[in-house]
Structures are given as structure tokens and as C-alpha cells.
Amino acid sequence: MRRSFLLAPLLTVSTLAVAQQGSIVGKVLDKKTGEAVIGATVVVTGTTQAAPVDVEGNYELRLKPGTYGITIQNIGYKPVNFTGIEVKDGQKTTLNSTLEESALALKEVTITGQKQTGTEVALIQDLRKSEVVVSGMSNDQIVKSLDRDAAEVVKRIPGVTVQSNNFIVIRGLAERYNTVLLNDALTPSAEVDTRSFSFDILPSSVIDRVLIFKSGAPELPGEFGGGVVKVYTKNSVLDNSTSLSVSGWARSTNTFRGGFQTSNHSSTDWLGFDSGQRSLPGSVASLGTDVPSSEQLQQIRNDGSLRNEWRPMLRTSRPDLRLSLGLNRRYELGSVYLSNVTSISYSNTQQQYRSKRQRFQSSYNPANPLKGEGMFYDYEDERSIAAVRLGVIHNWQARLNNRNRLEFRNFFNQYGTDEVTHRQGIGYEASSDGYDRDSYSLHYQSRSIYSGQLSGSHEVGPRSLSTLTWAAGYNYVSRNEPDYRQVQRERDRSRDNVPDETPDVFHTVVNADFANSSRFFSKLSEDTYMASGQWEKRFMGRDTTSANQYKLRVGFYNEQKKRSYDSRLFNYVFARLTPAQRRQELQLMQPDQLFANENLDARNGLVLEDNTLPEYRYTAENELYASYLSAVAPISPKFNLSGGVRVEYNRKYVKSGDDTRPPYEEKKTLVLPSLNATYNLSERSLLRLGGSITANRPEFREVASYTYYDFANNYYIRGNDSLRTATIYNGDLRYEFYPTKSEMVSVGVFYKHFRNAIEQTTRSTTGSDLLLTYQNASQAYDLGVELEARKSLVGLTDNSFWQRVSFVLNAALVKSRVQLDETDKQNTDFALTDRALQGQSPYVVNVGTFYQDDDRKLQFSVQYNVVGPRIAFVGDKKLNFSVLELPRHVVDLSVTKGVGQHLELKAGVQNLLNQLTRQYYDFNRNGKIDRGETGSFARYQPGTYSTLGLTYRF
DSSP: OHHHHHHGGGOOGGGGTTTOOEEEEEEEEETTTOOBOTTOEEEETTSSOEEEOOTTSEEEEEEOSEEEEEEEEOTTBOOEEEEEEEEOTTOEEEOOEEEOBOOSOOOOOOOOSOOOOSSHHHHHHHHHHOSSOEEEEEHHHHTTSOOOBHHHHHTTSTTEEEETTTEEEETTBOGGGEEEEETTEEOOOOOSSOOSOOGGGSBGGGEEEEEEEOSOOTTSOSBOSSEEEEEEEOOOOSSOEEEEEEEEEEETTTTTOSOEEEOOOOTTGGGTSOOSTTSOOHHHHTOOSSOOOHHHHHHHHHHOOSOOOOSOEEEOOOOEEEEEEEEEEEEEETTEEEEEEEEEEEEEEEEEEEEEEEEEOTTOOTTSOOTTTTEEEEEEEEEEEEEEEEEEEEEEEEEEETTEEEEEEEEEEEEEEEEEEEEEEEEOSSOSSOEEEEEEEEEEEEEEEEEEEEEEEEEESTTOOEEEEEEEEEEEEEEEEEEEEEEEEEEEGGGTTSOOSSTTOOEEOOSSBTTBSEEEEEEEEEEEEEEEEEEEEEEOOSSSSGGGSEEEEEEEEEEEEEEEEEEEEEEEEEOTTOOHHHHHHHHTSOHHHHTSGGGBOTTTSEEEEEOOOGGGOEEEEEEEEEEEEEEEEOOSSSEEEEEEEEEEEEEEEEEESOTTSOOEEEEEEEEEEEEEEEEESSSSEEEEEEEEEEEEOOOHHHHSOOEEEETTTTEEEEOOTTOOOEEEEEEEEEEEEOSSTTOEEEEEEEEEEEEEEEEEEEEOOSTTOOEEEEEEEEEEEEEEEEEEEEEEOBTTBSOTTGGGEEEEEEEEEEEEEEEOOHHHHHOTTSOOSSSOOTTOOSEEEEEEEEEEETTTTEEEEEEEEEEOOEEEEBOOSSSOOOEEEOOOOEEEEEEEEEETTTEEEEEEEESTTOOOEEEEEOTTOSSSOOTTOOOEEEEEOOOOEEEEEEEEEO
């Protein structure tokens, strides 16, 4: 009977749905408070047939017709027994009850089963019991939206925004200031130029919950400024189940329209990686900087190893396809409980939009915007992106007994993008009349990420007053960028009125430049090994319950990371002996004609030149050793204190391929104390206070002496090997109120002070080139207020419609300022001083309204999001203006309807308002966009996104 009692909360009536024809329904409330007794169980006496009580106190127990004895029970309450409860075929029998708390002192109680962590109730309880300031989102709320990946999920958490559709910004701090853990292991980054985990690679369907820790603790990584993001994938199983979801999506900018640009696909592009068709051929790989030999040229001609494709094919854009297969299985082998969660997700999407792009000289006057005066260029890009994502989650959990548990988690993601950009417009760099430009970029890249982790949790000691947890993991990252082709054609506008045989013909620009007649290849690979462990000792507190025990924790974290990056740049240039007449004849050809094999002539045609520099490759490694000591002290029923110290030693080493440059190496030991306090004002409200010291280290790419050209954004990115580690002092104060076990309201303030804050800025260069790099600001601060509310209308109205309505609101107001020392202020090439931190938004607002009717299996949601203006990158005092991204109001609608026992339909629209994405230049250098300042670094409409899909649960 005791085993049945312990298993009852984990059994659901869904497994018996086929055989049941009647039911017992009702509500279970606390006799003293009148609140729902969430987690109580309604059991057929003497059996394991049971139903759980939901967040509103309701339950439904489906049974065959007959007469039953019923027991309603919950830990800490006196059980209530009923006899002679009759169930009739096709009818519902109502049985309400109240439970009274037991006055007996509880001895040790062991619950054998699987905790469900993805529900809204479980999340709220975790937030309430947390020792630090934390926000989060559960799977319950995720499935109510149309959010496709983790990037769209996290932006609905208080103080969180997303940049470039994939990088997370917390409390106004750029992505580099936020640490991400996937299932408690530090995540890898597949980005060459950004240190952060790219959230768009993680589909929302596999997420169990997301937690964002905003105050420091010894158990958390010591490197963060905005927060530590913990993403947990699904791992718990109550029943065997299989689900299949299929959805089609249409984008207003391109779906069903002709003219979608695409390159010549390889046979495996549909799986997210290149088959080798675009790979660097051996005949070219052997070339040096000298003129190729005739034998090498002949080999290229014969094998056709370099595809002569410089313009895209045009096709009709089809709807996006998204598939998701979920498999949940549970096994019992004697006393060992095994569970497996497997999820396979696939998406094949297309997006196309037109973007306005301009760049201005420092002399530009927005009050007198004469056409071409003070401009470097005025372009319009047509950008097409075809993306394929294949994701696999395969997680195992083994509960050996009540005291020992093992978990094995695996995450794999393959992500390939085929991006084509067609750029047209006028460049004014060398002529007052300018040049008409017609350029193309064909850019394919694939990313592979694997993350595996084996972990264990063990209760030790005669009374299980000690817990040992450990984990060992491996991350692998591969990023392949094969045959990135760029070509530019131009026409001198000053010759339009001059008699000439070919005044209107574009010339192909042939020179040794990234953007002209180039082929670029790069590969990145990274291996990471990690190990961690923690021992927790619990001591007798006010009673035997875990929440009132004193705790002592000792732990460590060790990580070894190695990266290798290699790239090659090739240009088509004229042979030294090519006469001027032959050059002009060739330049008038279309690119596919110009770069044909017959024109590869070392005497009077083109040659393929290897312009790879030594600094285009680097190797890097990072060693992190961390240990910590912490304690939790529940001093009184109202006051709880926790804190300790974390010590981290880090060695970062980056070796450029240029042997003349000394390698970058930083060895640093940091002592990072933290203290958190919680004061319970009442049973439903509390006050939190937290303080900590954290750090922010330069990433490999940020200190590598390497320059990369980004055609899509038309700028160069270069590392800075003089960067230093930033130190951050954090303070948090938050009030939390919990009306019920599934609702919360919180308001908090925070302050952060930075020493050597790291930012992405520009450097002044001559001509039209824009160069982005990284630098330290000597001092900076970040100050803000956050508000969060999760509330339903249950109990506030008798109307059945409004009782099914709930709201989620979160907002943040943030102010930050960069403070430079006198030396920095005197440096005229340094970024401006009176401004916010790069990437910081002054406000963020998220509002969601949800309607849920379980009887009709109907669910409806409306969600709104807006992010305040923020600095995309920082300008300087000479040539470059800062670029600000302006607010954009986003509204999403979704509706879900269940049909029968197994089928669920979902429809919706994302980005209903379809407002412009605007990145404008700050001509007045005052940190805001004034009236008339409409110069566009980038301006485009991403389009509305509509979906219709179905899910079938077997």
C-alpha cells in the first residue's frame, strides 16, 4: 500500500483512456485556506488507478462503470476516504472534498517517482524556493505560443532581448556578458565572431524550461554580467507516448512568389551540410602566392573543381516546412526505473527581403541632404536565406533506487544556410557622380554542434543527509564556410553623357580584394571537455524538512577547450602580361563568362591568386579551473541566508598563423564572493537581496589578429589582442508576491558597476571601409527596474469565459553609462564618452494574454513585445557615426484546438504589424535618433509569418 501511495501522484488517467467510459470529477481544497491542494491525488482505494489535482484544485478520474472506494490524499494532510461512489456509463459523478493538515510530526518521507519540471506550477515553485534572484519560463507557457526556437522563447522573460535573431541580451548587456548552460554544462559557440551560444539552433519543442539567474552564487559560473541562462531539455517520462507535429509556414515577403535567389545546391543541402561540392579542391589548395603553373591550370580546367557560378538561380519560394517527432518511453527492470526522451526536429525555411544600406562621410549634413553629398554609398540589398535545421535530443535517465540516479543527455544540431545577397545602388568613393554598382554574394555555411553529458546524483549517509552530484561532458563544434563567392560590377555614371561605344555596360571589378572576384573558404573546429562535482552536507535545522536544514556545499568545475580556425582567400586577377585591350574585353563579360576556364590564361588572361595571409588562421586553447565553498543558513522561519566564495583560474592562449606576432596569453585568478538573503514577509510574499562579484573574459575571436569581411553587413571585423578581462560588481533587490501556487508578481531593482567593460566599436579608417573591433572602457554602470506578473482571473469573476483568461506581463527600465578615464577621453580615435553601453535597451516590454478551455480543448494567445532603442555598435570621433537600432512593435497571435483524443491543430500569425527594422546613424552623436536623421545602416521589413500545423499523439 505504501508503494502505491508513493507512486500515485505520478499516474495519469490518460493511459487508460480507451477503456474508460465514466468518470469521477470534483475539486480538492485546503480546509484552512480554501486554496487548491496542488499535487493531491485521488486514488481508487487499494489500487494504483489515480488522478492528480491540477492548479485550480480540479481533477477527473476516468473509470469503468461500477461502485468504488475513493481515497484523497497528499503529504502533510490527513487522508479522506469515501465508499460507495457509483460511476455510470458516459456520465460524470461529482465528488468534492477538503483536506486538513496533519498535526503529527512527519518522519522522513521518500517519494519515488519522476518530478515534472516543465509545468507552470513547478516553475513558480522553483522560483519561490530559489536562493538567488531568478526568472524563467516553463514548457507550459512555451507551447501556448508560436515560438519556433529558444531565441524566441527567452525574449519573453523579464529584462531579456534578442539581437540578430539569435543572441541573447539580458538587462541591456550585450550577448558577450551572458553565460549559457545547456543541461548544466557550458554551451559551445559555433560563431566565428561572437562568443555567445546561438539560441536559434535550439528548437522550442525540446525545451523543458528556461531559467535565468540574475544574481551570483558560488555554484554558478563566475563569468557573467547580465545573467546565467540555464536551458533544460526534456528528460522526464510519466507514460509511453509518441507525437508527430507537421506545420507549414508562409512569409508575406516571399512565399509563393517568384524571384527567390538560391545557389546551386549540393545533394545534401536538405540535411544542413554540403556534400563536398563546394569544398576547396586539392588542385587549388596547393597553390601559393605565385602565378599558377600551366599544369595546375590544366587540372582545374579538366576536373571543373571550381564551380563557375557567380549569379543565383531564381525560383518560386515555397512555404516553410517544420517536422517534429517525439518519443517518450519508460521501463522498469526490477527496482531500476529507466526513461528515455527522444526528439527529432527538422525545418526547411526560406526568407527574402529588401534592405536599404547607406554609409556616410563625417562631413555629411542631415539638415541639407544633397544627393550623394557626404555619402560613401547608397545601396539596396535583396537578401535571400534558405535554412535547414536538423536537431536530435536523446536523453536517458536511470533511477537505480531511491538514493541513486544517473542521467545521460545528448544534443545534436546540424544547421545549414544558403544566403544570397544581390546589391544594387550607387557608390561615391572615387567620383562625385558615383558608380552604379551591381554586386552578388553567394554564401553557404553549415554548423554542427554536439553536446553530451553523463551525470549522477547520490544520497549518502545513514539518514541521506549528504548528496553527491557529478557530471562529465564533451562538446564538439564544427563550422564550415565553403566557397564564399563575391563579385562586383560597376559603371561610371560620369560617362553617361560622353560618347562611347559601350557607355551603359557594367565592368566586372577584378582585383585582390575581399569583395571583388573572390572565393573564400574557412573551417572552424572546437573540442571541449568538462567535469564537475558537488558535495552537499545537510545539518539539522528547525525541523527535518529540507527547506529548514542548514547546508554546506563544496564543489568544482573544470573545462578544457581547444579551437582551430583556418581560412583561405583566392582572387581572380589579370595576368601580368594581359594587354589593356584584352582586360577591357574581359571586364565587359558577364561574370560567368569572365571566370570560365578558357579565360584562365597565365599570359594574357586571368590567373587565380592565393591571397591568404598568415593571420587568416589561428589556434587557441582555454583552461578553466574553478572551486567553491558555500553555505545555506535558514536562520529563522522568515530569514534565510546563503553565500560563499568561488575561485576561478583561467588561462587563455591564442596563436596566430603569423609567426612574427607574439601569441596572446592571459593567466588570471579571480576570487568571486557572493551573498544572498531572503526575508519572508508573509506566507505569500518575500524580499530578496543579493550581491556578488563576477567577470567577463575576452573570447578567442576578439583577441585574434584576424580581419574578416562580412558582405551582408558590408563591414570588416578585426580582433584586438590588448583586451583585458572585465570585473563586474552586482547588486539586486527584489520583492516577490505569490497569490497562488501558479501565480506571481515581482518588482526588483539592480545595479552593476564595470571595470574594463568590453564593447564592440568602430575604428577610423580611410575610404568607405567600415571596421568593427573590440575595446575596453575603463568604467561603466548599469541600473534598472524589472516588473513581472503572472495572473489568472480565477476567483475574480463568476463568468466562465473570463475565468479561463490569464495574463503575463514583464517589463524592464534600464539606464547605463560608459565612463572613460582622462587618457581615453584625450584619444580622439576612441569611442564617444556620453552614451549607453553597446547593446543596452532603455526599456523592454512583454505582454501576453492567454485563454484556455480544457473542456473544449481550445487555447488562444495574443503576445506583444517591444524593445527600446539600443546601440548596435559604437562610433568614434573621426569618421564613423554610431548606429542605433530603433524600437519595433511585434504582435503574435496563435490558436490551438484539440480534435478527439489524439489530434491537435494550431494556427497563428507572427509579427502581425510587420513594422520596419531600422538601424540608423546617430549623426549628432547624442545617443539618439533626432528628426531628420534617417540615414540607414540597415532598414527592412521582415514580413509577417503565418502558420497552420497539426500534432498527432499516439
